[in-house]
Amino acid sequence: MTTTIADIRKEYKLQSLSEKDVLKDPFAQFNKWWQEIINSNIDEPNAMTLATASSDGMPDARIVLLKGFDEKGFAFYTNYNSTKGQQLLENPRATLVFFWKELERQVRISGLVSLAPGNMSDDYFNSRPLGSRIGAWASPQSETIESREWLEENEQRITTVWAGKTIPRPGHWGGYVVKPVKMEFWQGRPSRLHDRILYTLQNTGVWKIERLAP
Numbered sequence: 001m002t003t004t005i006a007d008i009r010k011e012y013k014l015q016s017l018s019e020k021d022v023l024k025d026p027f028a029q030f031n032k033w034w035q036e037i038i039n040s041n042i043d044e045p046n047a048m049t050l051a052t053a054s055s056d057g058m059p060d061a062r063i064v065l066l067k068g069f070d071e072k073g074f075a076f077y078t079n080y081n082s083t084k085g086q087q088l089l090e091n092p093r094a095t096l097v098f099f100w101k102e103l104e105r106q107v108r109i110s111g112l113v114s115l116a117p118g119n120m121s122d123d124y125f126n127s128r129p130l131g132s133r134i135g136a137w138a139s140p141q142s143e144t145i146e147s148r149e150w151l152e153e154n155e156q157r158i159t160t161v162w163a164g165k166t167i168p169r170p171g172h173w174g175g176y177v178v179k180p181v182k183m184e185f186w187q188g189r190p191s192r193l194h195d196r197i198l199y200t201l202q203n204t205g206v207w208k209i210e211r212l213a214p
Contacts, residue, residue: 012104012188017195019211026183026199026207027071030107033185034069037100049097050076055090066096067124073177074109075116077124079141080172088113094178104188109180116175125169133167134158184212 023029037045046066053059062084068075074096079085088094096109125133138155145151180201187195196212 011190012194013190014104015187016189017185017187017197019197019209022185022197022209024207024209026180026185027069029185029199030069030183033100033103033105033107037103037105040100040102042100042102045098045100047098048076049095049099050084051095051097052084052087053091053093054087060084060087066098067175073111073179075120075175075177077116077121077173077175079136079139080174081143082141084142088176094176096178106186108182108184108186109178110182111178111180113176113178116177118174121174122169124175125173130167134162136173137162137167137170189214 023032034045044065047063048066049061050064051059051061060083064076064078064084066074067077080089092113094111094113096107098105098107100106125136128136134155138158139151182201183199185197185199189195192214194214196214198210198212199207200210202208
């Protein structure tokens, strides 16, 4: 029997989340959940939706990979000339969404976006596999190209150019840091009465903690 889309559902019942139990600092709370998802051994726990908007307000979203976080923000890397790079230039605000279905959890992070320091981008670029470093030079991300063959030929050309040499980070490639002003932690619960705890940064620098209706 064929299952209709409307019939696809899951009952969430693994854990709960109370405003009395969460840590006062959202970065500490994220790190707590991060360690738990790392210990669960799922594939690519750092995969996250990055939502941006252009200057005319048109929203856009795609999956990228988290590459670091601390109290300064959440970092990812990309081509500055890509669609998301242009949108962040026009409107330096973004939302990140993590969905860890294995633990029935979601985290939403909204904030202001800035370029990562050059040395931070250099360090990460130099840590990447050789193919990824070549790819950053070979692919004009988000631009229209004539064929897959063109891309592979460009990759081979770049490989020849940098053969036996240290590959520097391209000027059009590097990191962004999302500095949160809001962080929401969602824990799935039965009957769709989920737990939602929202942290909002106040002008005093203190994080306000509230429970939201599911």
